[in-house]
Amino acid sequence: DTAVSQTPKYLVTQMGNDKSIKCEQNLGHDTMYWYKQDSKKFLKIMFSYNNKELIINETVPNRFSPKSPDKAHLNLHINSLELGDSAVYFCASSLIPGLAGEISYNEQFFGPGTRLTVL
Amino acid sequence: KQEVTQIPAALSVPEGENLVLNCSFTDSAIYNLQWFRQDPGKGLTSLLLIQSSQREQTSGRLNASLDKSSGRSTLYIAASQPGDSATYLCAVGYSGGGADGLTFGKGTHLIIQP
Secondary structure, three states: OOOEEEEOOEEEEOOOOOEEEEEEEOOOOOEEEEEEEOOOOOEEEEEEEOOOOEEEOOOOOOOEEEEEEEOOEEEEEEOOOOHHHOEEEEEEEEOOOOOOOOOOOOOOEEOOOEEEEEO | OOOEEEEOOEEEEEOOOOEEEEEEEOOOOOOEEEEEEEOOOOOEEEEEEEEOOOOEEEEOOEEEEEEOOOOEEEEEEOOOOHHHOEEEEEEEEOOOOOOOOOEEOOOEEEEEEO
């Protein structure tokens, strides 16, 4: 299946730990994103990344960092986890018009989400 | 600061009714607008994408319209079914050429009564 996948689906950890969430897309997209959905179900962009630029939402603490080993992966690393980091994290991808020379409308496709619980 | 507002926050209607979900955005310089569906505990499913140069898009019983100048979009659902029950999210993209993320509304929680 062509899709955006994330692992793990659930992550329960203690305050102060460091953890990572993995994201992979096999859609041939060149841009990937991380979003956070809080307890009130509000979705907010955290990072956008392609091989030309990394855009960081100014409200994201520097304990969060994206790492991309290749175009198909964008992993989210979180250091010194805090209670307030508990949320559902979604990965997404899209094809930016013009970068790949193909027609694209920059439609974003989302992964199934990772529910992070910090105790 | 771009803001996206969705009205109503929740809606419950009997099966078979036609309904309209509303979305408004403060900055009309959008690149595109996407409507998503989110089922409880699940990810987001893209329903319709409208480019800024388009007025509407249709997929099956769904029709999304866009009035860029007034900063509004509507999602029309015809002949609603219980399976349409979900949260519907409107999201605006402001850049097609850059890696900007989407700005989301808070969603409309829709319940279709059998």
